[in-house]
Amino acid sequence: MKNLVVYYSKTGHTRNAAEKVIASLNCDKDEITYDAASKAVTASRNPANYDRVIVCCPIHAFNLPQPVALYLTINKDKIKSYSLLVTCRLGGLKSCVANATRILGKKPLASLKINANAIPAGKYDVRPIIQSS
Numbered sequence: 001m002k003n004l005v006v007y008y009s010k011t012g013h014t015r016n017a018a019e020k021v022i023a024s025l026n027c028d029k030d031e032i033t034y035d036a037a038s039k040a041v042t043a044s045r046n047p048a049n050y051d052r053v054i055v056c057c058p059i060h061a062f063n064l065p066q067p068v069a070l071y072l073t074i075n076k077d078k079i080k081s082y083s084l085l086v087t088c089r090l091g092g093l094k095s096c097v098a099n100a101t102r103i104l105g106k107k108p109l110a111s112l113k114i115n116a117n118a119i120p121a122g123k124y125d126v127r128p129i130i131q132s133s
């Protein structure tokens, strides 16, 4: 299975978790960047070239961050299947899964919540995402 890890990260926690997935799968990666002035997202790779897109992002206000929702909306028809990894302090995985399912019209193969407090020490497990297919 050809995988692409796409991540959005404001303060680095999600980037760290995404790098762990990338290293485990030895797969391509892409970063979503957001220009607040123009409300535009940028990413470099075409998700249509991959069997599975692993979307990694923080939870913002118990939902997907706006740039991630925008990225998914723009690439809706290019994403064949996906999994969702979120980092957070409190919670909100359920509503993030609901957000992504609504936008893409399909459920993720797997979803995983990682507490940001565990990330600096590397004490978390990304296997539930890696093994999903």
Ligand SMILES: Cc1cc2nc3c(=O)[nH]c(=O)nc-3n(C[C@H](O)[C@H](O)[C@H](O)COP(=O)(O)O)c2cc1C
Pocket: 008, 009, 010, 011, 012, 013, 014, 015, 057, 058, 059, 060, 061, 062, 063, 087, 088, 089, 090, 091, 092, 115, 116
């Ligand atoms: C604007 C904002 C809203 C947030 N909302 C939530 C939330 O609803 N639930 C939660 O558990 N954490 C929330 N957080 C905490 C982040 O999800 C958490 O710190 C995350 O790991 C940050 O990832 P990053 O370092 O990749 O940006 C919020 C953080 C910010 C900046």
